[in-house]
Amino acid sequence: MLAGIWAVTETALRMFWRDKHALFWGVVFPLMLMGLIGSVFSNVDDLTLRTAVVVPTPGNPLADGVLAALREVPVLEITIEEEEAALAALRRGERSLVVVLPDQEAVRALAGAFADGPAAGPVPVRVYYDETRAQVAQAGLGVIGAVVAEMNQAITQRRDVLAVQAAGVAAEDVSMFDFLLPGILAMALMQSGLMGVSAVLTGYRERLLLKRVLATPFPPAAFLTGVIARFTLTNMMQGLIILLVGVLVFDAHVVGRYVDLLILMFIGSVAFLSIGFAISSASKTAEAANTLGSVVAFPMMFLSGTFWPRELIPESIQPLINYLPLTPLVEAMRGVATRSESLAAHTGGLLYLAAWAVAAAVVAVWRFRWE
């Protein structure tokens, strides 16, 4: 029996290596995407400084004044955030700067100092920057320093009321390629599962190859086991090639454990194979499977954080993103690759992905047809 299963796997592998289209879409295309997107967007930080502004006490006129002035600067892309979340985003490389505006107490102290006569020390405007991006930090501190100086002039005509207090934060040095690699890996696994499996199985069915297997004494379930083994092996190989090219050619860095990435590749591969089987079972023709696969794959490809951070996707569709099965895989892979997170930190998401796999397997078994 095992020899027979291996025969199926080996034969299917041979056919895969001889299928230039499958090789292109499975291996070359994801790498091309990574190369293109990585090259185009790798210098995006030079153009825009994604700046998180922390307003400890809203309604404070001094802080509001600084905020309004910051908003006037075209190069700053301002978002209002909590200090803790903003600093975490800075460490992840998702923000260029974090500006913490003076709180009510500082303003009161300043007002008191004015009333009592002698000048108190300036009120700090804390600016956190990423130590690993010297150019961004330099540019950012320069811009914020200029804004603060303007404010001093405009509001108080004194130069020492507000002062920039800069603090470096040791963020992981996440380049565009570091960010893209896990997303592209997850996307390639999803594509092989959804499009590859469904195209191959419906093709086998249409060309009556599955029916031929039924006429042999080989148990049908063992045949499918061999096919599943083939896809798992090719997915892992595709993933390894993408990982190697990403690291060696595009200089992407993986700060977490490689073995965790491999485990995630395996989990993702099995989950999307299962969904691919369900799609091929529900489709009568290869064209129908292709269309259904695309309908399922495309929204995930663009919404699950494959090419850009989820934060950039409009708020209104954020809830939808949480339900996509690719999202937890991308997040876990990115967590491991760029932030050295453990798999345990992603247990919830991976269990959700596993639930998708089980549900899809039930549909696949229920609807599977040999002809």
Added chain:
Amino acid sequence: MIQVMGLEKEYHGRPVVRGVSFDVQPGEVVGLLGPNGAGKTTTLRMLATTLRPTRGTAKVAGYDIVQEPLKVRAHVGVLPTDPGLYGRLTAAENLRFYGQLCGLGGAALERRIDELLEWLGLAGAKHQRVEEFSKGMRQKLALARAVIHDPPVLILDEPTVGLDVLASRAVINFIRESRKAGRSVLFSSHYLLEADRVCDRVAIIVGGEICAFGTPGDVCRAVGAATLEDAFAYWVERRAGEVDRRVG
């Protein structure tokens, strides 16, 4: 070697094969002859265990098609209307794969592959990919695949359809050789002259029922026909007349 007993098949309550019974002995070639939609392929598929009968059963090589389908498959070679070969594999790789699915392997399988390719005149194309094969070459390879495990029973669905004269001759020779080797061969066909030449017995099936079964001579004599084609036309027209009367 094949014993069919009251085999019936219905699709959504519509009968397609109705109470078919016949037998094929070892070393005998039986032709299942009928017009399109007569139930030939459905009958063959039930005997090959790729389709479950609604009622009735059959024994193939001594095994029940409903109770022991895997054992039946181990003893039967099947040639479907569509060869269903893997285009990206070579001739030898296709045969090796199916041989392995039939539990064969090692040097014995390699010898068998060489022997079959030689026998069917495909030895020169052993390492050629099937996607480059002509229709006739594919059919020969599909025949080789059907007998890779040396089965005692062969079920061939329209084995010469769409082939040129030389390829058809090769297939007919293959059937004759198989008979000589002691195999039971059951095949379906539209080509009555060909059936007359190669079959020991024929079964005429119309509307899912067997109308006549016997040697070509017996079948002709039973209805006073001069040729098998006349006998075939007689049964098809008579059957159509019965349907007309029922509808009328």
